[in-house]
Amino acid sequence: xxRKKKLGLAVLLILLAALAGFGWTYVKxxxxxxxxxxxxxxxxxxxxxxxxxxxxxxxxxxxxxxxxQLGDPYSVYYTKEEYKKLVEEDSxxxxxxxxxxxxxxxxxxxxxxxxxxxSPAAKAGIQRYDVISAVDGxxxxxxxxTEVVKKIRGGVGETVELTILRDNEELKIESERGxxxxxxxxxxxxxxxxxxxxxxxxxxxxxxxxxxxxxELEGQGMKALVLDLRSNPGGLLDQVQKVADDFIPxxxxxxxxxxxxxxxxxxxxxxxxxxxxxxxxxxxxxxxxASEILAGxxxxxxxxxxxxxxxxxxxxxxxxxxxxxxxxxxxxxxKYYTPNGNYIHEKGIEPDxxxxxxxxxxxxxxxxxxxxxxxxxxxxxxxxx
Numbered sequence: 001x002x003r004k005k006k007l008g009l010a011v012l013l014i015l016l017a018a019l020a021g022f023g024w025t026y027v028k029x030x031x032x033x034x035x036x037x038x039x040x041x042x043x044x045x046x047x048x049x050x051x052x053x054x055x056x057x058x059x060x061x062x063x064x065x066x067x068x069q070l071g072d073p074y075s076v077y078y079t080k081e082e083y084k085k086l087v088e089e090d091s092x093x094x095x096x097x098x099x100x101x102x103x104x105x106x107x108x109x110x111x112x113x114x115x116x117x118x119s120p121a122a123k124a125g126i127q128r129y130d131v132i133s134a135v136d137g138x139x140x141x142x143x144x145x146t147e148v149v150k151k152i153r154g155g156v157g158e159t160v161e162l163t164i165l166r167d168n169e170e171l172k173i174e175s176e177r178g179x180x181x182x183x184x185x186x187x188x189x190x191x192x193x194x195x196x197x198x199x200x201x202x203x204x205x206x207x208x209x210x211x212x213x214x215x216e217l218e219g220q221g222m223k224a225l226v227l228d229l230r231s232n233p234g235g236l237l238d239q240v241q242k243v244a245d246d247f248i249p250x251x252x253x254x255x256x257x258x259x260x261x262x263x264x265x266x267x268x269x270x271x272x273x274x275x276x277x278x279x280x281x282x283x284x285x286x287x288x289x290a291s292e293i294l295a296g297x298x299x300x301x302x303x304x305x306x307x308x309x310x311x312x313x314x315x316x317x318x319x320x321x322x323x324x325x326x327x328x329x330x331x332x333x334x335k336y337y338t339p340n341g342n343y344i345h346e347k348g349i350e351p352d353x354x355x356x357x358x359x360x361x362x363x364x365x366x367x368x369x370x371x372x373x374x375x376x377x378x379x380x381x382x383x384x385x
Contacts, residue, residue, distance in 0.1 A: 063077045063327070075329075076329070077329050083326065084326070090236065092204050093179060093180065095154065095179060096153040096178075097121040097126070097180070100112070101148065102145070110132040110140050113128065116180060120177060124175035124176070126162065131164065133165050135148060135160065161174045183209065184205065185197060185210050186200075192223070195214075197213050199229060199232055202234060202290040206236075207239050225277060225278070226377065227304075230282050230284045230372070233286070237293075240293050244298075246271070247274065248297055250271060255336050256336065256337045260334075280380055281304055281307070282307055282308050284311070285310065285311065285312055296339070297338065299338075299349065300339040300342075306349065309351065313349075314345065315337075317334045318331060318332050
């Protein structure tokens with residue numbers, strides 16, 4: 001079947017779903033073979049499938065499957081509920097207790113990796129590296145990470161009980177849920193007046209937090225800066241543009257994009273702010289997308305030194321298109337290029353100085369124990385006036 005026919009069939013599937021509730025009734029004038037096949041599949045499911053099903057599951061499945069056929073992992077269909085949650089997360093505010101958790105791929109263990117400052121979790125006594133073994137008495141042993149997160153979140157004023165494993169001791173900690181601001185930036189002043197700023201992701205409040213952190217360090221007499229973008233998956237283009245604007249000379253191209261029609265757009269620095277102190281940016285194989293835009297601009301203009309390992313290599317841009325029923329589609333719409341015209345997709349950005357060793361964070365580590373940060377500090381000390 002050629003691409004045109006396949007596309008027509010896929011569109012028909014969506015029309016069937018939209019017009020017939022869940023896509024199994026006859027639509028006059030359309031492909032009866034497709035309708036009959038869908039009806040046959042539905043009949044088999046109703047008669048033989050072990051579990052109960054809901055009509056909406058089939059309808060949403062058609063939409064998701066249609067977008068998945070693009071073969072692009074970055075193009076996604078979001079249900080109404082999924083899109084609502086995505087908007088909430090990108091806004092920088094959500095209802096919960098204020099922790100970030102990760103799941104060990106091999107063991108399934110759920111570990112607290114960050115506790116937001118002044119959050120309900122911090123006030124309740126939850127600590128970084130706590131292992132969550134149960135939520136409200138339900139074991140997390142067989143749960144996926146998304147399910148655990150869903151159980152922890154909830155309405156403002158409600159409480160959640162976490163069973164915690166800490167230093168071989170089991171604790172039960174009850175935390176009230178509240179309005180939480182996502183903290184995407186952390187900073188501190190190190191020895192020799194060298195500042196440290198980590199950006200975890202570029203969401204709607206990232207630049208505000210970055211600018212506040214930078215000004216605070218500047219007020220303390222910062223002479224050099226380590227900007228940590230390790231494991232930063234990217235995020236919003238406008239936020240990384242604002243951060244880069246604080247480093248790049250006014251009028252200089254930060255990044256350029258090109259769509260399928262060949263239309264090009266150039267995002268440029270709009271303010272006269274420029275970095276006047278030595279800079280090292282730390283990157284690794286998980287630094288992707290928006291973080292690569294920042295790293296690429298700094299490298300191309302030789303404003304700072306990139307240290308670490310070759311970045312992830314995501315040189316494409318996505319845009320979200322909201323639909324009338326509250327759902328949405330995210331599609332890859334363009335390629336992006338660094339200021340020197342480099343297309344880094346599936347190649348990444350090579351650091352100026354490679355750090356071959358893998359850094360594995362362990363409990364109790366501080367910046368002074370972080371070998372990558374200390375390598376950056378050593379490099380900066382050579383340049384401090």
